[in-house]
Amino acid sequence: MSALALTTAALSLVLSLSSSAAAAEGQDLSGMLKPVIGQHDVPGMAAAVVKGGDVVAIGAAGVRQAGGKERVTPNDKFHIGSCTKAMTATLCATLVEEGKLKWESTVADVLPDLKAKMHADCRKITLEQLLHHRSGLPANPDQEGLWEKLHAHRGPPDQARRMVAQAVLARPPESEPGSTYLYSNTGYAVAGHMAERAAKQPWEELMRQRLFKPLGMTSAGFGPPGRRGKVADQPRGHDASGKPVEPGPGADNPSGIAPAGLVHCSIGDWAKFAALHLRGARGADTKLLKPETFKKLHAPAESAGGEQKYAMGWIVAEPKWADGPVLTHAGSNGMWYAMVFIAPGRDGAIVVACNKGDDAAQKACEEVTQALAAKYLRDK
Numbered sequence: 001m002s003a004l005a006l007t008t009a010a011l012s013l014v015l016s017l018s019s020s021a022a023a024a025e026g027q028d029l030s031g032m033l034k035p036v037i038g039q040h041d042v043p044g045m046a047a048a049v050v051k052g053g054d055v056v057a058i059g060a061a062g063v064r065q066a067g068g069k070e071r072v073t074p075n076d077k078f079h080i081g082s083c084t085k086a087m088t089a090t091l092c093a094t095l096v097e098e099g100k101l102k103w104e105s106t107v108a109d110v111l112p113d114l115k116a117k118m119h120a121d122c123r124k125i126t127l128e129q130l131l132h133h134r135s136g137l138p139a140n141p142d143q144e145g146l147w148e149k150l151h152a153h154r155g156p157p158d159q160a161r162r163m164v165a166q167a168v169l170a171r172p173p174e175s176e177p178g179s180t181y182l183y184s185n186t187g188y189a190v191a192g193h194m195a196e197r198a199a200k201q202p203w204e205e206l207m208r209q210r211l212f213k214p215l216g217m218t219s220a221g222f223g224p225p226g227r228r229g230k231v232a233d234q235p236r237g238h239d240a241s242g243k244p245v246e247p248g249p250g251a252d253n254p255s256g257i258a259p260a261g262l263v264h265c266s267i268g269d270w271a272k273f274a275a276l277h278l279r280g281a282r283g284a285d286t287k288l289l290k291p292e293t294f295k296k297l298h299a300p301a302e303s304a305g306g307e308q309k310y311a312m313g314w315i316v317a318e319p320k321w322a323d324g325p326v327l328t329h330a331g332s333n334g335m336w337y338a339m340v341f342i343a344p345g346r347d348g349a350i351v352v353a354c355n356k357g358d359d360a361a362q363k364a365c366e367e368v369t370q371a372l373a374a375k376y377l378r379d380k
Contacts, residue, residue, distance in 0.1 A: 029059025033368065037062045040364040042356045043244075044072035044235055046267035047368050049376045050275045050349040053284070057376065058268055064232040064355070065244035074267055077225035077234050078353035079252070080338040081261045081331025085188050086297075086313030087211060087273065088203075088259040089131045092195050093293050093312075094210045096127075100198045103128040103296070107169060110194045114166055122169040125177045130191040131312040132301040134180065136173025137187045141256065143167065150254035158202040160256035161193035181307040185260035192259025203259055214288055215272045220265035222258060224251040224335075235355040237335025242356070245335055253333050261331055267353055274340055274349040277314075277327065281344035298327060314342075321378060322346055330365070337361040341369050346377040 033045045044062030048055050064070040095101040101110070108115045108123040115123060121136075129135045141147055141164045153160045168186045175182055192203040199206055204222055212220040224247040226234030236244035237251060245251045252262060279286050280294030289297075300309040300316045309316040314327040323345030330339045334357045342349040350372045354361040 027057045029057050029372075030061045031059070032371065033059055033061035036364050036367055040360040040367075042354050042361050042364050043238060044076075045352065045354045045364060045368065046072060046074060046076065046078060047350070047352040047372065048074075048267045048271040049372055050271050050278060050351075051376060052347055053275050053279050055268060055271050055275075057372075058271070060267065062355075064234065065236040066238060066242055068232050068244075070232040072235055072355070075219070077219050077221070077264045077266055078270075078338060078355065079224060079237060079262075079264045079333060079336035080270060080340075080353060081333050081336060081357075082185075083270075083329050083331040083338050083340050084259065084261045084263040085131075085331075086277070086329060086340075087207065087263060088188055088192050088195070089297055089312035090273075090276075090289070091203075091206055091210055092127060092131065092191060093289055093297055095195055095198055097289060097293060101127060101194065105194065105198075107165070107190060107194065110197055111165060111169075114162075114169060117166065118169045119172050121173050121177065122171075125169075125173070125190075127191060127194055128312075129178050130184075130187040130194075132181075133183050133187060133310055134178050134301055135184060135187045135190070136175040136177045136180070136182060137168050137184045137190065138174055139182070139184055139186070141168060141186045141189070143171065147254075150256040151249070153254065153256065156202065157204060157255035157258060158193070158196050160254060161189055161196070161203065161259070164189045164256045165193045181301070181303065181310060183308075183310075185257050188260035189257040195259075207263075211273075215269075215276060217265055217269040217272055219269045220263060222255075222262045223247070223264065225264045237333070238356040239335060240358060251335070261333060267351055270338075270340070270351045270353070271349070274342055274351050278342050278344060278347070278349045281327065281342065282347065298325070330362070332357040332362075337365050339365045339369050341373060343373070343377050348377040350376070 046060035049057040060072040060074045125135045196203045228248045297312045300311045322343045327342040338353040352365045
């Protein structure tokens with residue numbers, strides 16, 4: 001998994017709202033998506049717009065797999081990659097509010113059975129540093145054959161996260177914890193493991209109970225959507241050659257880094273999560289978390305300047321037109337691409353997903369996000 005946050009260039013495209021952006025027509029976005037699919041040669045896309053906490057526009061277009069006839073629908077499930085990170089951070093926040101974790105909890109505090117084998121400089125890494133990408137842990141768990149071991153793991157997924165934590169915390173961090181922004185999928189895997197150890201339940205079950213169920217995200221799950229051998233019962237991801245990839249081994253990253261990027265859901269259900277953070281950022285009562293907790297989640301880590309402004313699962317930017325900070329992120333496992341954009345000052349949010357993960361898919365998602373922002377968020 002690569003560093004899946006928006007690149008500076010991609011973010012600039014979305015924030016600029018240039019007049020060349022295509023206009024979205026009506027509340028059904030399908031007609032707007034069709035030409036984008038054709039222009040960028042991607043199989044299918046889905047998108048939704050939230051205003052005032054409600055979905056005001058939604059649509060899908062294209063096919064579930066290249067060369068197939070099954071059409072994509074707004075109810076279809078898309079893999080959202082690293083946009084999972086904001087969900088993991090939100091899950092951790094529920095545990096902090098309950099006193100099961102603290103933002104300053106260290107890995108040594110929460111994982112005492114691993115403490116003896118931890119590198120001395122890693123023991124002081126905190127939950128907050130992990131969620132801010134300031135732990136100093138490596139981007140991916142690919143040291144000493146760990147990546148291959150994780151792919152071969154067939155046991156409980158929480159055991160795979162333990163494998164990640166044990167391996168990466170035994171090595172010296174790549175930078176002093178708390179000092180430097182370093183995008184880290186392994187950091188989020190360790191944060192997810194801290195959550196499951198503190199709550200004594202696997203991360204997947206915690207996500208279902210504490211996030212998906214309260215938000216009504218009935219389509220949400222983990223890994224590639226659909227069932228192997230069922231003729232495109234759900235959209236398929238597509239590899240670099242454009243070939244559809246059947247669910248199963250090789251169709252996603254291993255469960256060991258699930259908290260960093262393995263969620264799938266329908267575009268409408270993802271919009272519910274975006275709406276939660278939109279309401280939270282505006283100080284509304286969400287019933288899930290307190291307003292001060294949302295402020296903590298949305299505040300970027302302090303830096304000396306020049307670094308990526310990264311909160312907990314969110315890139316933070318401040319375009320002039322948005323009347324305040326915006327929260328955004330992108331995600332891909334190489335076979336899918338997804339993007340979320342929240343502008344609290346304009347009381348709106350956008351989610352876009354594509355069942356392909358190459359540069360063309362990224363450009364398609366950026367173009368759709370830019371067009372929807374121009375139509376729905378630029379003017380209050």
